[in-house]
Amino acid sequence: MNQALDSKTLEDSLLIVKQQITLMRKCLESKNPQFMDALKHASTFLSELRTNKLSPKLYYELYVLVFDGLAYLSDFLKESHQTNHLADLYELVQYAGNIVPRLYLMITIGSVYMSIENAPKLEIMKDMLEMSAGVQDPIRGLFLRYYLSQKTKELLPTETESELKETIQFTITNFIEMNKLWVRLKHQGHSSERERRLKERKELQILVGSNLVRISQLDQIDKFYYKESILPKVLEQIVQCKDSLAQEYLLDVIIQVFPDEFHLLTLDDFLQSTLHLSEGFSMNKILVTLINRLIDFQKREPANVKVIISELSTLTLQKDEHEENHTEESDSETTKPQTSSNLFEKFYDYSHLLVENKPELNFKDLSLILEAICKLSLSYYPQDYENINKVFGFALALIHQTTQHLEIWEPLLKTPICYNFDPKLVLSLDDNYKQFASALPTAIQSANALYILEKFLEQDVRLSTVEEVKTLYELLAVWFTSEDSSDSNTNSLLFGTDSSKNEPDESPEVVSQYEALAKSIHLIHHTNPYKHFELLEIAKSFMSKSGSRVRYTYPTLLFAVIKLIRKLTIVQKLNALKLKQFCQFFSATNTELLTLVSNGTLQSEGGVLAQTCMNLNLSMALILDQSSHIDLSYEFFINSFVIYEESIVDSRLQFQCLLSIIGTLHKCRNIVNGNEDNFDVLISKTALYGSKLLKKTDQCRAVYLASHLWWIIEELDEEDEIESETAKTSEDELQVVIKTDNKKVLECLQKSLRIADSCLETNVSLELFVEILSRSLYFFIHGNELITIKYLNGLIELIQNSILTIGEENTSIDTPTKHFQRTLEYIRQQAQIDSRFEEIKDR
Amino acid sequence: MPSPFQSFQSNLSPSKHTQSFQELYGEPENFLEIEVINPITHGSGSSMYTDYEIVCRTNIPMFKFKESRVRRKYSDFDSFRKVLESQTNNVVIPKLPEKSFFNYHRFNDDFIEERRQGLQQFLKVIAGHPLLQTGSKALTSFVQDEHWNKSKFL
Numbered sequence: 003m004n005q006a007l008d009s010k011t012l013e014d015s016l017l018i019v020k021q022q023i024t025l026m027r028k029c030l031e032s033k034n035p036q037f038m039d040a041l042k043h044a045s046t047f048l049s050e051l052r053t054n055k056l057s058p059k060l061y062y063e064l065y066v067l068v069f070d071g072l073a074y075l076s077d078f079l080k081e082s083h084q085t086n087h088l089a090d091l092y093e094l095v096q097y098a099g100n101i102v103p104r105l106y107l108m109i110t111i112g113s114v115y116m117s118i119e120n121a122p123k124l125e126i127m128k129d130m131l132e133m134s135a136g137v138q139d140p141i142r143g144l145f146l147r148y149y150l151s152q153k154t155k156e157l158l159p160t161e162t163e164s165e166l167k168e169t170i171q172f173t174i175t176n177f178i179e180m181n182k183l184w185v186r187l188k189h190q191g192h193s194s195e196r197e198r199r200l201k202e203r204k205e206l207q208i209l210v211g212s213n214l215v216r217i218s219q220l221d222q223i224d225k226f227y228y229k230e231s232i233l234p235k236v237l238e239q240i241v242q243c244k245d246s247l248a249q250e251y252l253l254d255v256i257i258q259v260f261p262d263e264f265h266l267l268t269l270d271d272f273l274q275s276t277l278h279l280s281e282g283f284s285m286n287k288i289l290v291t292l293i294n295r296l297i298d299f300q301k302r303e304p305a306n307v308k309v310i311i312s313e314l315s316t317l318t319l320q321k322d323e324h325e326e327n328h329t330e331e332s333d334s335e336t337t338k339p340q341t342s343s344n345l346f347e348k349f350y351d352y353s354h355l356l357v358e359n360k361p362e363l364n365f366k367d368l369s370l371i372l373e374a375i376c377k378l379s380l381s382y383y384p385q386d387y388e389n390i391n392k393v394f395g396f397a398l399a400l401i402h403q404t405t406q407h408l409e410i411w412e413p414l415l416k417t418p419i420c421y422n423f424d425p426k427l428v429l430s431l432d433d434n435y436k437q438f439a440s441a442l443p444t445a446i447q448s449a450n451a452l453y454i455l456e457k458f459l460e461q462d463v464r465l466s467t468v469e470e471v472k473t474l475y476e477l478l479a480v481w482f483t484s485e486d487s488s489d490s491n492t493n494s495l496l497f498g499t500d501s502s503k504n505e506p507d508e509s510p511e512v513v514s515q516y517e518a519l520a521k522s523i524h525l526i527h528h529t530n531p532y533k534h535f536e537l538l539e540i541a542k543s544f545m546s547k548s549g550s551r552v553r554y555t556y557p558t559l560l561f562a563v564i565k566l567i568r569k570l571t572i573v574q575k576l577n578a579l580k581l582k583q584f585c586q587f588f589s590a591t592n593t594e595l596l597t598l599v600s601n602g603t604l605q606s607e608g609g610v611l612a613q614t615c616m617n618l619n620l621s622m623a624l625i626l627d628q629s630s631h632i633d634l635s636y637e638f639f640i641n642s643f644v645i646y647e648e649s650i651v652d653s654r655l656q657f658q659c660l661l662s663i664i665g666t667l668h669k670c671r672n673i674v675n676g677n678e679d680n681f682d683v684l685i686s687k688t689a690l691y692g693s694k695l696l697k698k699t700d701q702c703r704a705v706y707l708a709s710h711l712w713w714i715i716e717e718l719d720e721e722d723e724i725e726s727e728t729a730k731t732s733e734d735e736l737q738v739v740i741k742t743d744n745k746k747v748l749e750c751l752q753k754s755l756r757i758a759d760s761c762l763e764t765n766v767s768l769e770l771f772v773e774i775l776s777r778s779l780y781f782f783i784h785g786n787e788l789i790t791i792k793y794l795n796g797l798i799e800l801i802q803n804s805i806l807t808i809g810e811e812n813t814s815i816d817t818p819t820k821h822f823q824r825t826l827e828y829i830r831q832q833a834q835i836d837s838r839f840e841e842i843k844d845r
Numbered sequence: 846m847p848s849p850f851q852s853f854q855s856n857l858s859p860s861k862h863t864q865s866f867q868e869l870y871g872e873p874e875n876f877l878e879i880e881v882i883n884p885i886t887h888g889s890g891s892s893m894y895t896d897y898e899i900v901c902r903t904n905i906p907m908f909k910f911k912e913s914r915v916r917r918k919y920s921d922f923d924s925f926r927k928v929l930e931s932q933t934n935n936v937v938i939p940k941l942p943e944k945s946f947f948n949y950h951r952f953n954d955d956f957i958e959e960r961r962q963g964l965q966q967f968l969k970v971i972a973g974h975p976l977l978q979t980g981s982k983a984l985t986s987f988v989q990d991e992h993w994n995k996s997k998f999l
Contacts, residue, residue, distance in 0.1 A: 089850040115850070122850050182869045189872050193902055242866035 022047035048103035113153035177213035262299035516554035612649035709750035714740035881965035
């Protein structure tokens with residue numbers, strides 16, 4: 003329809019109404035009020051409401067103006083009712099020529115009349131209500147009845163019980179009539195305008211709903227009266243009007259405006275009636291809203307909920323008895339209708355009824371309803387996992403009927419974990435849940451798995467039984483049987499290409515999954531370390547299925563083992579037999595990781611992984627040394643060397659690995675004391691590796707660092723000194739000598755000096771010289787007698803000469819020069835407290 | 846002296862009839878929508894003619910179909926009107942739109958549109974007439990039967 007034309011019509015009407023209101027007010031406000039003339043003006047502007055050219059929205063604008071106009075009239079009547087007797091006026095206006103103005107005037111006067119003391123309120127109400135039936139055009143009728151409802155809302159009598167009932171009856175009747183007009187509107191006009199009609203009806207819905215709001219505002223209504231006399235009447239209309247817009251809107255209004263306790267009490271009636279709603283009605287919206295209300299109610303007033311539920315059960319009991327009395331004579335065997343006061347049962351049974359009675363209901367709606375039921379159960383019966391199992395059993399049955407749009411089930415899948423405070427709930431669910439999950443697409447399964455795991459990590463939920471570990475990893479099973487790995491295998495078979503050549507960068511999803519998975523290993527916990535170990539073994543049995551991705555999880559697993567050994571060492575309860583088992587587990591796992599490196603699956607990543615394997619071995623060796631299992635420790639060192647020799651090819655990595663080896667060896671105590679021969683084998687080997695590195699600089703540094711392995715001195719805090727009786731204290735410092743071999747140290751330093759000297763670039767040599775000087779000073783301070791003043795002076799001279807040769811101005815030697823200056827400065831400072839330094843030749 | 850309250854309703858005949866749900870919410874019983882649309886010109890030369898689609902939606906039991914679409918020429922309307930005139934004597938049958946003055950003008954778009962509107966108006970009046978709805982077999986046949994055969998009714 004033409005909108006411009008519409009608003010033009012509206013403007014014209016508004017103009018007339020405004021004029022007439024002004025005229026009416028003039029009549030009313032003059033010294034001698036011209037009441038009859040005022041009524042005439044009112045009647046004239048009310049006639050504008052007879053139009054059928056306006057859409058509901060525009061009609062409403064007109065109505066608002068008219069409403070304000072009539073308010074002046076009302077005010078006047080209220081003040082002057084002594085002179086203008088209202089009963090007479092009420093009769094007088096029925097002579098107005100047209101029905102619409104007549105009824106508006108009648109309601110205006112009638113409502114003022116109702117406000118007067120001792121007025122026959124009930125009769126006036128009834129009369130106005132019945133007269134309003136005179137307008138049957140939907141839009142005009144709706145607005146007229148809305149006017150009736152607005153004008154009377156403050157005046158409806160509620161003092162006595164019978165008055166209250168009349169008031170409720172009045173409002174319900176008005177509601178029924180308005181609903182009728184509203185529903186009928188859809189049959190009006192041309193069928194091609196259905197869409198527009200629907201839109202108009204939506205604009206009008208609030209008028210119809212206002213009646214229900216009105217009822218809900220009557221505080222005196224008792225919930226039992228609501229159950230017996232109000233709700234059934236309203237629901238009957240809603241069901242019978244067979245209009246999905248009306249049903250959806252009005253049910254929503256009922257849920258929104260009445261208190262939660264009413265809903266709880268009338269749940270059966272409400273649910274029962276929704277089974278009879280027309281097709282095309284979107285059930286989930288109403289149910290989800292209702293359930294959410296009930297959940298909030300439980301959260302807000304748990305005590306109140308309890309009271310009502312108990313009332314509910316007595317109510318159903320009474321009903322049962324009542325029914326039994328009836329049927330006793332005819333058939334005592336009749337099965338009682340399933341009446342339970344368990345909310346979950348109610349909704350669960352209802353969901354079955356829903357599926358039976360409404361085959362057209364789509365799965366999307368069902369999934370949302372089941373999700374809501376699930377939440378309800380978690381909120382009302384948080385301990386009753388059986389409920390959740392039931393829901394998933396049902397969902398499983400449903401999901402078998404379809405293979406389309408499986409993604410709609412994802413929220414339901416997540417509900418138990420996202421809605422419950424204790425993530426462990428998900429571990430207590432039975433197979434239904436797992437089967438349900440595995441019926442969904444892999445992507446959803448993985449996402450859910452990650453979701454579950456993150457919840458566990460977030461709340462730091464400990465897994466301390468075999469069942470818990472197993473169940474959790476079964477829930478994550480979808481990651482272990484990942485398709486990609488099998489895909490790449492088939493690819494390589496099909497095309498004869500080595501798929502490992504382009505080992506795909508793992509997708510961010512997979513990485514985050516495995517990151518979480520690795521973290522999950524730290525959740526495993528048992529107070530008994532040996533039990534704890536068994537749990538780790540179980541975890542490994544799951545992880546091992548993930549192909550090359552074990553590289554993400556195994557290292558964590560191995561650290562967990564190391565942690566266990568440390569714990570046992572501290573409490574001194576390490577059992578040798580068990581330790582062997584730990585070591586076997588460790589080596590086996592580590593070997594599996596290395597296989598990934600050696601079979602080349604990982605390409606560039608391989609080196610890093612090999613380094614990790616080696617470092618893990620070193621950590622193991624160190625912890626074994628600390629727990630005085632020096633033979634086992636030795637074994638692990640040897641293993642590390644094997645890895646170094648066989649799997650570390652990159653020269654940079656080699657250097658880094660060597661640093662790790664040196665560092666670890668330097669920390670060892672027991673092996674040095676217990677079996678020095680073995681230790682010597684290890685450190686000589688290390689020094690040898692160092693001298694065989696590719697780059698001269700690396701060689702030089704590795705060798706001078708290796709020198710420390712022959713000079714292990716532990717400096718002690720004062721407290722420690724008392725404990726260690728063997729400590730040989732030198733004059734100045736408290737230190738325990740672990741190993742001192744003057745000769746070997748000197749050899750290493752000499753060797754590194756030779757390597758440094760053989761560097762082709764003089765600035766690099768210089769840099770290394772300065773570094774060696776620092777090392778030499780360290781040994782000098784710590785009392786290595788072979789590092790003499792002469793030796794140091796020789797080094798300083800060497801450095802000074804080579805600076806001169808290169809030329810001080812050469813910027814390429816800025817850094818080593820500065821380093822050297824600082825070293826000399828250090829020597830000068832030391833000279834003040836340590837007389838030995840005084841002889842060092844200064845520049 | 847103020848007179849006592851007197852309700853209007855009590856003056857009217859007391860109708861305590863409660864409405865059934867069908868009455869309250871059902872579709873009205875005399876739903877009828879009729880449209881003439883979609884004119885198409887067929888043939889060429891002297892055998893050229895234009896016909897129109899009659900779309901009818903209704904729930905009046907007299908009609909055989911709830912929804913129907915048939916095609917009729919102007920001459921069909923003309924003969925239908927003659928049938929109606931001969932069958933009824935107490936109903937004023939509205940006129941059809943004028944015939945074209947000039948033959949060359951007949952297939953002009955504006956002319957066809959004007960005629961379509963005229964035919965639709967004519968049919969709305971005829972079909973909406975309660976006496977014709979119940980009394981005339983020709984009406985339902987013309988509006989809904991696939992082929993219009995005037996001879997059946999003459």
